[in-house]
Amino acid sequence: MVAAAPQGPVGVPRVVGEVAAGEPVKAVWENEAGGLTFQVGRGAGRRFVKWAPAGSGADLPAEVVRLRWAARFSAVPRVLGEGADGAGSWIVTAGLPGRSAVDDRWKRDPGTAVRAIGAGLRALHDTLPVADCPFDWSAERRLEKARARAAAGRTDPADWHPDVRHVGTAEQALAVLADVPPVDAPVVCHGDACAPNTLVGDDGTCTGHVDLGALGVGDRWADLAIATWSTQWNYGPGWEEPLLDAYGIAPDPERIAYYRLMWELSD
Template sequence: MIAAAPQGPVDIPRIVTELAAGRPTRAVWENELGGLTFQVGLGDQRQFVKWTPAGSGIDLAAEVARLRWAAKFTVVPRVLDQGADEAGAWIVTHGLPGRTAVDDRWKRDPGTAVRAIGAGLRALHDALPVADCPFDWSAEKRLEAVRSRAAADRIDPADWHEDLQHIGTVERALGVLTDIPPADELVVCHGDACAPNTLVGDDGTCTGHVDLGALGVADRWADLAIATWSTQWNYGPGWEDPLLEAYGIAPDQERITYYRLLWELSD
Protein backbone atom coordinates (compact mmCIF):
# COMPACT_ATOMS: atom_id res chain seq x y z
CA MET A 1 0.00 0.00 0.00
CA ILE A 2 0.96 3.65 -0.23
CA ALA A 3 0.11 6.42 2.20
CA ALA A 4 -3.51 7.48 1.84
CA ALA A 5 -6.71 8.19 3.72
CA PRO A 6 -7.95 4.94 5.32
CA GLN A 7 -10.61 3.18 3.25
CA GLY A 8 -12.12 1.08 6.04
CA PRO A 9 -12.46 0.86 9.82
CA VAL A 10 -9.35 1.72 11.84
CA ASP A 11 -8.50 0.48 15.31
CA ILE A 12 -7.84 3.58 17.40
CA PRO A 13 -4.80 3.15 19.67
CA ARG A 14 -5.55 3.48 23.36
CA ILE A 15 -3.40 6.58 23.77
CA VAL A 16 -5.31 8.36 20.99
CA THR A 17 -8.60 7.65 22.75
CA GLU A 18 -7.13 8.99 25.98
CA LEU A 19 -5.82 12.14 24.32
CA ALA A 20 -9.15 12.73 22.61
CA ALA A 21 -10.91 12.76 25.99
CA GLY A 22 -14.34 12.26 24.46
CA ARG A 23 -13.89 14.60 21.50
CA PRO A 24 -14.85 13.39 17.99
CA THR A 25 -11.99 11.36 16.51
CA ARG A 26 -11.44 10.08 13.00
CA ALA A 27 -8.49 8.60 11.13
CA VAL A 28 -7.43 10.85 8.25
CA TRP A 29 -4.19 9.24 7.05
CA GLU A 30 -2.39 5.90 7.08
CA ASN A 31 1.12 5.19 5.84
CA GLU A 32 2.74 2.03 4.56
CA LEU A 33 4.50 1.41 7.90
CA GLY A 34 1.31 1.32 9.95
CA GLY A 35 1.47 4.92 11.11
CA LEU A 36 -1.87 6.66 11.58
CA THR A 37 -2.95 10.29 11.84
CA PHE A 38 -6.18 11.21 13.59
CA GLN A 39 -8.16 14.42 13.65
CA VAL A 40 -9.44 15.15 17.15
CA GLY A 41 -12.14 17.76 17.68
CA LEU A 42 -13.72 20.07 15.14
CA GLY A 43 -13.34 23.53 13.65
CA ASP A 44 -10.72 25.94 14.90
CA GLN A 45 -10.09 23.77 17.96
CA ARG A 46 -9.20 20.63 16.04
CA GLN A 47 -5.94 18.89 16.79
CA PHE A 48 -4.08 16.09 15.08
CA VAL A 49 -2.49 13.06 16.68
CA LYS A 50 0.17 11.28 14.66
CA TRP A 51 0.80 7.79 16.01
CA THR A 52 3.38 5.22 14.89
CA PRO A 53 3.63 1.63 16.09
CA ALA A 54 6.69 0.49 18.00
CA GLY A 55 9.35 -0.85 15.64
CA SER A 56 8.10 1.10 12.63
CA GLY A 57 11.39 2.95 12.23
CA ILE A 58 9.62 6.33 12.13
CA ASP A 59 11.36 8.87 14.38
CA LEU A 60 8.68 11.25 15.61
CA ALA A 61 11.15 12.96 17.95
CA ALA A 62 13.10 14.02 14.86
CA GLU A 63 9.94 15.48 13.37
CA VAL A 64 9.19 17.40 16.56
CA ALA A 65 12.65 18.97 16.48
CA ARG A 66 12.17 20.02 12.86
CA LEU A 67 8.68 21.39 13.42
CA ARG A 68 9.82 23.50 16.33
CA TRP A 69 12.74 24.88 14.33
CA ALA A 70 10.73 25.56 11.17
CA ALA A 71 7.87 27.19 13.08
CA LYS A 72 10.12 30.19 13.71
CA PHE A 73 10.14 30.97 9.98
CA THR A 74 7.05 29.52 8.28
CA VAL A 75 3.60 28.01 8.87
CA VAL A 76 3.83 24.43 10.15
CA PRO A 77 1.84 22.58 12.83
CA ARG A 78 2.48 23.75 16.39
CA VAL A 79 3.54 20.85 18.63
CA LEU A 80 1.35 20.52 21.72
CA ASP A 81 2.49 17.19 23.16
CA GLN A 82 4.61 14.14 22.44
CA GLY A 83 5.22 10.78 24.06
CA ALA A 84 5.86 7.07 23.69
CA ASP A 85 4.91 3.80 25.35
CA GLU A 86 5.34 0.10 24.62
CA ALA A 87 2.77 0.24 21.81
CA GLY A 88 4.13 3.20 19.89
CA ALA A 89 4.96 6.91 19.80
CA TRP A 90 2.83 9.98 19.16
CA ILE A 91 2.84 13.71 18.69
CA VAL A 92 -0.09 16.10 19.07
CA THR A 93 -0.25 19.23 16.94
CA HIS A 94 -2.67 22.12 16.54
CA GLY A 95 -4.65 22.11 13.30
CA LEU A 96 -3.81 24.54 10.51
CA PRO A 97 -6.24 26.27 8.13
CA GLY A 98 -6.92 24.66 4.78
CA ARG A 99 -7.30 21.16 3.41
CA THR A 100 -4.73 18.74 2.11
CA ALA A 101 -4.03 19.23 -1.60
CA VAL A 102 -5.43 15.73 -2.21
CA ASP A 103 -8.78 16.51 -0.63
CA ASP A 104 -11.63 15.64 -3.02
CA ARG A 105 -12.23 19.34 -3.59
CA TRP A 106 -8.73 19.83 -4.96
CA LYS A 107 -8.69 16.58 -6.90
CA ARG A 108 -11.61 18.06 -8.83
CA ASP A 109 -9.54 21.22 -9.41
CA PRO A 110 -5.96 20.01 -9.92
CA GLY A 111 -4.90 23.21 -11.66
CA THR A 112 -5.44 25.18 -8.47
CA ALA A 113 -3.90 22.45 -6.33
CA VAL A 114 -0.64 22.17 -8.27
CA ARG A 115 -0.23 25.95 -8.40
CA ALA A 116 -0.62 26.05 -4.63
CA ILE A 117 1.90 23.25 -4.20
CA GLY A 118 4.48 24.90 -6.46
CA ALA A 119 4.07 28.39 -5.03
CA GLY A 120 3.93 27.03 -1.49
CA LEU A 121 7.11 25.03 -1.94
CA ARG A 122 8.89 28.11 -3.32
CA ALA A 123 7.71 30.15 -0.34
CA LEU A 124 8.95 27.44 2.04
CA HIS A 125 12.36 27.31 0.37
CA ASP A 126 12.62 31.10 0.44
CA ALA A 127 11.58 31.37 4.10
CA LEU A 128 13.78 28.74 5.76
CA PRO A 129 17.37 29.93 6.36
CA VAL A 130 20.00 27.49 5.12
CA ALA A 131 22.75 28.96 7.29
CA ASP A 132 20.74 28.42 10.48
CA CYS A 133 19.41 24.94 9.68
CA PRO A 134 20.87 22.14 11.83
CA PHE A 135 19.40 19.35 9.69
CA ASP A 136 21.03 17.63 6.69
CA TRP A 137 19.11 15.97 3.85
CA SER A 138 21.92 16.05 1.30
CA ALA A 139 22.28 13.48 -1.45
CA GLU A 140 25.61 12.45 0.08
CA LYS A 141 24.05 11.61 3.43
CA ARG A 142 21.08 9.85 1.88
CA LEU A 143 23.31 7.83 -0.42
CA GLU A 144 25.17 6.46 2.62
CA ALA A 145 21.84 5.15 3.93
CA VAL A 146 20.98 3.66 0.54
CA ARG A 147 24.29 1.80 0.42
CA SER A 148 23.61 0.41 3.89
CA ARG A 149 20.18 -0.80 2.76
CA ALA A 150 21.70 -2.39 -0.32
CA ALA A 151 24.37 -4.15 1.72
CA ALA A 152 21.63 -5.56 3.93
CA ASP A 153 19.75 -6.79 0.83
CA ARG A 154 16.78 -4.55 1.63
CA ILE A 155 16.29 -3.11 -1.87
CA ASP A 156 14.17 -5.03 -4.38
CA PRO A 157 14.06 -3.64 -7.95
CA ALA A 158 10.67 -5.31 -8.42
CA ASP A 159 9.23 -2.75 -6.02
CA TRP A 160 10.49 0.27 -7.96
CA HIS A 161 8.15 2.63 -9.75
CA GLU A 162 7.59 1.77 -13.40
CA ASP A 163 9.48 4.91 -14.44
CA LEU A 164 12.63 3.35 -12.96
CA GLN A 165 12.22 -0.30 -13.89
CA HIS A 166 14.53 0.11 -16.90
CA ILE A 167 17.52 0.50 -14.56
CA GLY A 168 17.16 -3.16 -13.76
CA THR A 169 19.54 -3.88 -10.89
CA VAL A 170 20.58 -2.44 -7.55
CA GLU A 171 24.18 -2.33 -8.74
CA ARG A 172 23.30 -0.19 -11.76
CA ALA A 173 21.16 2.09 -9.62
CA LEU A 174 24.00 2.61 -7.15
CA GLY A 175 26.27 3.43 -10.05
CA VAL A 176 23.85 6.14 -11.21
CA LEU A 177 23.47 7.55 -7.71
CA THR A 178 27.21 7.75 -7.16
CA ASP A 179 27.35 10.53 -9.76
CA ILE A 180 25.61 13.24 -7.72
CA PRO A 181 24.64 16.28 -9.82
CA PRO A 182 26.15 19.59 -8.66
CA ALA A 183 23.65 21.43 -6.48
CA ASP A 184 21.49 23.87 -8.43
CA GLU A 185 20.59 25.80 -5.26
CA LEU A 186 20.84 24.69 -1.67
CA VAL A 187 17.66 25.28 0.34
CA VAL A 188 16.04 23.83 3.42
CA CYS A 189 13.96 21.12 1.80
CA HIS A 190 10.64 19.85 3.09
CA GLY A 191 11.88 16.27 2.78
CA ASP A 192 8.55 14.80 1.68
CA ALA A 193 7.09 17.30 -0.76
CA CYS A 194 4.37 14.98 -2.06
CA ALA A 195 1.04 16.69 -2.76
CA PRO A 196 -0.74 15.55 0.43
CA ASN A 197 1.71 17.52 2.59
CA THR A 198 0.66 20.92 1.24
CA LEU A 199 -2.45 22.51 2.75
CA VAL A 200 -4.62 24.66 0.48
CA GLY A 201 -7.07 27.32 1.64
CA ASP A 202 -10.46 28.11 0.14
CA ASP A 203 -8.82 30.88 -1.89
CA GLY A 204 -6.57 28.33 -3.60
CA THR A 205 -3.33 29.39 -1.93
CA CYS A 206 -0.97 27.38 0.26
CA THR A 207 -1.77 27.75 3.96
CA GLY A 208 1.04 25.62 5.39
CA HIS A 209 2.97 22.36 5.25
CA VAL A 210 2.80 19.14 7.28
CA ASP A 211 4.90 15.98 7.75
CA LEU A 212 8.35 17.53 7.97
CA GLY A 213 10.13 14.57 9.55
CA ALA A 214 12.94 14.60 6.94
CA LEU A 215 13.37 18.38 6.62
CA GLY A 216 16.95 19.42 5.96
CA VAL A 217 19.41 21.22 3.71
CA ALA A 218 19.65 19.84 0.16
CA ASP A 219 19.46 20.85 -3.48
CA ARG A 220 15.98 22.21 -4.17
CA TRP A 221 15.51 19.53 -6.85
CA ALA A 222 15.40 16.91 -4.11
CA ASP A 223 11.98 18.38 -3.26
CA LEU A 224 10.93 19.42 -6.75
CA ALA A 225 11.55 15.98 -8.25
CA ILE A 226 9.16 14.40 -5.76
CA ALA A 227 6.57 17.18 -5.75
CA THR A 228 6.21 16.89 -9.52
CA TRP A 229 6.26 13.09 -9.45
CA SER A 230 3.43 13.03 -6.92
CA THR A 231 1.18 14.98 -9.28
CA GLN A 232 1.11 11.86 -11.48
CA TRP A 233 -0.13 9.72 -8.59
CA ASN A 234 -2.68 12.19 -7.30
CA TYR A 235 -4.00 14.06 -10.35
CA GLY A 236 -2.88 12.14 -13.42
CA PRO A 237 -0.51 13.18 -16.23
CA GLY A 238 0.11 16.72 -17.38
CA TRP A 239 0.55 18.61 -14.10
CA GLU A 240 4.33 18.57 -13.61
CA ASP A 241 5.10 21.65 -15.71
CA PRO A 242 2.33 23.78 -14.13
CA LEU A 243 3.79 23.01 -10.71
CA LEU A 244 7.27 24.06 -11.83
CA GLU A 245 5.85 27.20 -13.43
CA ALA A 246 4.18 28.12 -10.13
CA TYR A 247 7.49 27.54 -8.35
CA GLY A 248 9.24 29.67 -10.94
CA ILE A 249 11.69 27.27 -12.55
CA ALA A 250 12.18 25.36 -15.80
CA PRO A 251 12.34 21.53 -15.80
CA ASP A 252 15.75 19.96 -15.15
CA GLN A 253 15.36 16.38 -16.28
CA GLU A 254 18.80 15.23 -15.14
CA ARG A 255 18.21 16.31 -11.55
CA ILE A 256 14.59 15.13 -11.60
CA THR A 257 15.68 11.63 -12.68
CA TYR A 258 18.49 11.51 -10.13
CA TYR A 259 16.41 12.56 -7.14
CA ARG A 260 13.51 10.30 -8.03
CA LEU A 261 15.86 7.32 -8.07
CA LEU A 262 17.42 8.39 -4.77
CA TRP A 263 13.93 8.72 -3.29
CA GLU A 264 12.87 5.28 -4.49
CA LEU A 265 15.92 3.54 -3.05
CA SER A 266 15.71 5.48 0.22
CA ASP A 267 12.30 4.12 1.28
Protein backbone atom coordinates (compact mmCIF):
# COMPACT_ATOMS: atom_id res chain seq x y z
CA MET A 1 0.00 0.00 0.00
CA VAL A 2 0.96 3.66 -0.36
CA ALA A 3 0.65 6.14 2.50
CA ALA A 4 -2.54 8.13 2.00
CA ALA A 5 -5.80 9.20 3.56
CA PRO A 6 -7.86 6.05 4.30
CA GLN A 7 -10.52 5.36 1.68
CA GLY A 8 -12.73 3.02 3.73
CA PRO A 9 -13.74 2.26 7.30
CA VAL A 10 -10.88 2.21 9.82
CA GLY A 11 -10.91 0.53 13.22
CA VAL A 12 -10.30 3.03 16.01
CA PRO A 13 -7.72 1.84 18.56
CA ARG A 14 -8.81 1.91 22.19
CA VAL A 15 -6.46 4.73 23.14
CA VAL A 16 -7.87 7.01 20.44
CA GLY A 17 -11.36 6.62 21.86
CA GLU A 18 -10.03 7.40 25.32
CA VAL A 19 -8.30 10.56 24.11
CA ALA A 20 -11.43 11.64 22.25
CA ALA A 21 -13.70 11.13 25.28
CA GLY A 22 -16.78 11.58 23.10
CA GLU A 23 -15.38 14.18 20.68
CA PRO A 24 -15.52 13.47 16.94
CA VAL A 25 -12.79 11.17 15.59
CA LYS A 26 -11.63 11.07 11.96
CA ALA A 27 -8.90 8.89 10.44
CA VAL A 28 -6.77 11.22 8.30
CA TRP A 29 -3.73 9.14 7.32
CA GLU A 30 -2.56 5.54 6.97
CA ASN A 31 1.04 4.58 6.27
CA GLU A 32 2.65 1.56 4.63
CA ALA A 33 3.24 -0.17 7.97
CA GLY A 34 -0.39 0.06 9.06
CA GLY A 35 0.14 3.12 11.25
CA LEU A 36 -2.82 5.47 11.54
CA THR A 37 -3.28 9.14 12.36
CA PHE A 38 -6.59 10.38 13.74
CA GLN A 39 -7.94 13.90 14.16
CA VAL A 40 -9.80 14.34 17.43
CA GLY A 41 -12.17 17.28 17.77
CA ARG A 42 -12.49 20.23 15.41
CA GLY A 43 -11.29 23.80 15.04
CA ALA A 44 -8.52 25.40 17.06
CA GLY A 45 -8.72 22.78 19.79
CA ARG A 46 -8.26 19.75 17.56
CA ARG A 47 -5.65 17.15 18.49
CA PHE A 48 -4.02 14.37 16.55
CA VAL A 49 -3.25 10.84 17.68
CA LYS A 50 -0.54 9.05 15.75
CA TRP A 51 -0.79 5.30 16.42
CA ALA A 52 1.56 2.52 15.30
CA PRO A 53 0.68 -1.18 15.68
CA ALA A 54 2.99 -3.37 17.73
CA GLY A 55 5.71 -4.87 15.56
CA SER A 56 5.47 -2.21 12.85
CA GLY A 57 9.00 -0.99 13.45
CA ALA A 58 7.86 2.59 14.06
CA ASP A 59 9.89 4.35 16.75
CA LEU A 60 7.42 6.90 18.08
CA PRO A 61 9.50 7.69 21.21
CA ALA A 62 12.28 8.85 18.87
CA GLU A 63 9.81 11.17 17.17
CA VAL A 64 8.65 12.58 20.53
CA VAL A 65 12.23 13.54 21.44
CA ARG A 66 12.73 15.22 18.07
CA LEU A 67 9.42 17.09 18.20
CA ARG A 68 10.20 18.47 21.63
CA TRP A 69 13.62 19.61 20.48
CA ALA A 70 12.43 21.16 17.20
CA ALA A 71 9.45 22.91 18.84
CA ARG A 72 11.89 25.32 20.49
CA PHE A 73 12.76 26.74 17.08
CA SER A 74 10.07 26.00 14.49
CA ALA A 75 6.36 25.29 13.96
CA VAL A 76 5.96 21.56 14.65
CA PRO A 77 3.28 19.71 16.61
CA ARG A 78 3.39 20.18 20.40
CA VAL A 79 3.45 16.84 22.20
CA LEU A 80 0.54 16.44 24.63
CA GLY A 81 1.05 12.79 25.54
CA GLU A 82 2.55 9.46 24.55
CA GLY A 83 2.28 5.81 25.52
CA ALA A 84 2.27 2.18 24.50
CA ASP A 85 0.42 -1.06 25.26
CA GLY A 86 0.26 -4.53 23.81
CA ALA A 87 -1.57 -3.32 20.71
CA GLY A 88 0.74 -0.48 19.75
CA SER A 89 2.25 2.88 20.62
CA TRP A 90 1.00 6.43 20.19
CA ILE A 91 1.68 10.16 20.34
CA VAL A 92 -0.94 12.83 21.04
CA THR A 93 -0.16 16.26 19.63
CA ALA A 94 -1.84 19.64 19.38
CA GLY A 95 -3.07 20.67 15.95
CA LEU A 96 -1.30 23.27 13.84
CA PRO A 97 -2.94 25.75 11.48
CA GLY A 98 -3.24 24.77 7.83
CA ARG A 99 -3.90 21.66 5.78
CA SER A 100 -1.58 19.03 4.40
CA ALA A 101 -0.04 20.03 1.08
CA VAL A 102 -1.81 17.00 -0.44
CA ASP A 103 -5.26 18.08 0.75
CA ASP A 104 -7.68 18.18 -2.19
CA ARG A 105 -7.59 21.97 -2.11
CA TRP A 106 -3.86 22.02 -2.79
CA LYS A 107 -3.94 19.19 -5.27
CA ARG A 108 -6.16 21.47 -7.32
CA ASP A 109 -3.55 24.24 -6.94
CA PRO A 110 -0.17 22.49 -7.10
CA GLY A 111 1.68 25.68 -7.95
CA THR A 112 0.82 27.15 -4.57
CA ALA A 113 1.51 23.87 -2.80
CA VAL A 114 5.00 23.32 -4.21
CA ARG A 115 5.98 26.92 -3.50
CA ALA A 116 4.89 26.46 0.10
CA ILE A 117 6.82 23.20 0.36
CA GLY A 118 10.00 24.70 -1.05
CA ALA A 119 9.86 27.92 0.94
CA GLY A 120 8.83 26.05 4.09
CA LEU A 121 11.70 23.60 3.78
CA ARG A 122 14.15 26.47 3.29
CA ALA A 123 12.81 28.18 6.41
CA LEU A 124 13.12 24.94 8.39
CA HIS A 125 16.70 24.45 7.23
CA ASP A 126 17.59 28.06 8.00
CA THR A 127 15.96 28.01 11.44
CA LEU A 128 16.91 24.73 13.10
CA PRO A 129 20.41 25.08 14.63
CA VAL A 130 22.89 22.51 13.35
CA ALA A 131 25.34 23.06 16.19
CA ASP A 132 22.70 22.34 18.83
CA CYS A 133 21.10 19.32 17.13
CA PRO A 134 21.78 15.98 18.84
CA PHE A 135 20.37 13.87 16.00
CA ASP A 136 22.29 12.42 13.04
CA TRP A 137 20.83 11.81 9.57
CA SER A 138 24.09 11.88 7.67
CA ALA A 139 24.70 9.78 4.57
CA GLU A 140 27.32 7.79 6.49
CA ARG A 141 24.88 6.90 9.28
CA ARG A 142 22.16 5.98 6.81
CA LEU A 143 24.61 3.88 4.79
CA GLU A 144 25.24 1.81 7.92
CA LYS A 145 21.51 1.20 8.15
CA ALA A 146 21.28 0.33 4.45
CA ARG A 147 24.07 -2.23 4.81
CA ALA A 148 22.42 -3.77 7.86
CA ARG A 149 19.10 -4.05 6.05
CA ALA A 150 20.74 -5.71 3.07
CA ALA A 151 22.67 -8.13 5.30
CA ALA A 152 19.39 -9.11 6.97
CA GLY A 153 17.81 -9.87 3.60
CA ARG A 154 15.40 -6.92 3.81
CA THR A 155 16.47 -5.20 0.58
CA ASP A 156 14.61 -6.22 -2.57
CA PRO A 157 15.25 -4.21 -5.76
CA ALA A 158 11.77 -5.20 -6.96
CA ASP A 159 10.38 -2.93 -4.24
CA TRP A 160 12.39 0.10 -5.34
CA HIS A 161 10.89 3.00 -7.24
CA PRO A 162 11.26 2.53 -11.02
CA ASP A 163 13.50 5.61 -11.16
CA VAL A 164 16.30 3.77 -9.32
CA ARG A 165 15.90 0.14 -10.40
CA HIS A 166 18.45 0.60 -13.19
CA VAL A 167 21.18 0.57 -10.53
CA GLY A 168 20.92 -3.22 -10.40
CA THR A 169 21.34 -5.45 -7.37
CA ALA A 170 21.44 -4.48 -3.72
CA GLU A 171 25.21 -5.03 -3.75
CA GLN A 172 25.62 -2.72 -6.75
CA ALA A 173 23.44 -0.07 -5.08
CA LEU A 174 25.47 -0.24 -1.87
CA ALA A 175 28.63 0.23 -3.92
CA VAL A 176 27.14 3.39 -5.44
CA LEU A 177 26.11 4.67 -2.02
CA ALA A 178 29.59 4.05 -0.62
CA ASP A 179 30.80 6.96 -2.77
CA VAL A 180 29.23 9.65 -0.60
CA PRO A 181 29.11 13.06 -2.29
CA PRO A 182 30.68 15.99 -0.43
CA VAL A 183 28.13 17.77 1.76
CA ASP A 184 26.74 20.80 -0.07
CA ALA A 185 25.36 22.44 3.07
CA PRO A 186 24.82 20.81 6.47
CA VAL A 187 21.34 21.49 7.87
CA VAL A 188 18.94 19.89 10.31
CA CYS A 189 16.96 17.80 7.84
CA HIS A 190 13.27 17.05 8.21
CA GLY A 191 14.00 13.42 7.43
CA ASP A 192 10.76 12.77 5.50
CA ALA A 193 10.21 15.88 3.42
CA CYS A 194 7.49 14.35 1.25
CA ALA A 195 4.71 16.75 0.29
CA PRO A 196 2.11 15.47 2.83
CA ASN A 197 4.34 16.55 5.72
CA THR A 198 4.16 20.26 4.93
CA LEU A 199 1.11 22.16 6.17
CA VAL A 200 -0.20 25.03 4.06
CA GLY A 201 -2.38 27.88 5.32
CA ASP A 202 -5.26 29.55 3.51
CA ASP A 203 -2.84 32.26 2.32
CA GLY A 204 -0.73 29.64 0.54
CA THR A 205 2.26 29.78 2.89
CA CYS A 206 3.80 27.02 4.97
CA THR A 207 2.38 26.91 8.50
CA GLY A 208 4.43 24.01 9.87
CA HIS A 209 5.81 20.51 9.43
CA VAL A 210 4.74 17.09 10.75
CA ASP A 211 6.20 13.56 10.93
CA LEU A 212 9.70 14.37 12.10
CA GLY A 213 10.69 10.93 13.35
CA ALA A 214 13.93 10.90 11.31
CA LEU A 215 14.94 14.54 11.88
CA GLY A 216 18.69 15.00 12.09
CA VAL A 217 21.76 16.72 10.68
CA GLY A 218 22.58 15.91 7.07
CA ASP A 219 23.09 17.46 3.64
CA ARG A 220 20.17 19.62 2.56
CA TRP A 221 19.94 17.55 -0.62
CA ALA A 222 18.85 14.55 1.46
CA ASP A 223 15.60 16.45 2.03
CA LEU A 224 15.43 18.21 -1.33
CA ALA A 225 15.81 14.98 -3.29
CA ILE A 226 12.74 13.51 -1.60
CA ALA A 227 10.68 16.70 -1.53
CA THR A 228 11.07 17.11 -5.29
CA TRP A 229 10.51 13.40 -5.94
CA SER A 230 7.24 13.48 -4.03
CA THR A 231 5.88 16.20 -6.31
CA GLN A 232 5.76 13.56 -9.05
CA TRP A 233 3.69 11.21 -6.89
CA ASN A 234 1.31 13.86 -5.60
CA TYR A 235 0.93 16.44 -8.39
CA GLY A 236 2.36 14.90 -11.55
CA PRO A 237 5.35 15.93 -13.67
CA GLY A 238 6.73 19.44 -13.97
CA TRP A 239 6.80 20.61 -10.34
CA GLU A 240 10.34 19.76 -9.24
CA GLU A 241 12.01 22.93 -10.47
CA PRO A 242 9.28 25.24 -9.10
CA LEU A 243 9.89 23.70 -5.67
CA LEU A 244 13.64 24.25 -5.98
CA ASP A 245 13.01 27.82 -7.18
CA ALA A 246 10.92 28.47 -4.06
CA TYR A 247 13.71 27.01 -1.92
CA GLY A 248 16.21 29.22 -3.77
CA ILE A 249 18.55 26.67 -5.33
CA ALA A 250 19.43 25.24 -8.73
CA PRO A 251 18.98 21.50 -9.41
CA ASP A 252 21.86 19.18 -8.48
CA PRO A 253 21.16 15.99 -10.47
CA GLU A 254 24.03 13.99 -8.96
CA ARG A 255 23.05 14.59 -5.34
CA ILE A 256 19.37 14.12 -6.15
CA ALA A 257 20.10 10.71 -7.70
CA TYR A 258 22.31 9.70 -4.77
CA TYR A 259 19.83 10.60 -2.04
CA ARG A 260 16.88 9.04 -3.85
CA LEU A 261 18.78 5.75 -4.02
CA MET A 262 19.71 6.13 -0.35
CA TRP A 263 16.02 6.63 0.47
CA GLU A 264 15.09 3.34 -1.17
CA LEU A 265 17.76 1.35 0.68
CA SER A 266 17.73 2.92 4.12
CA ASP A 267 14.30 4.40 4.90
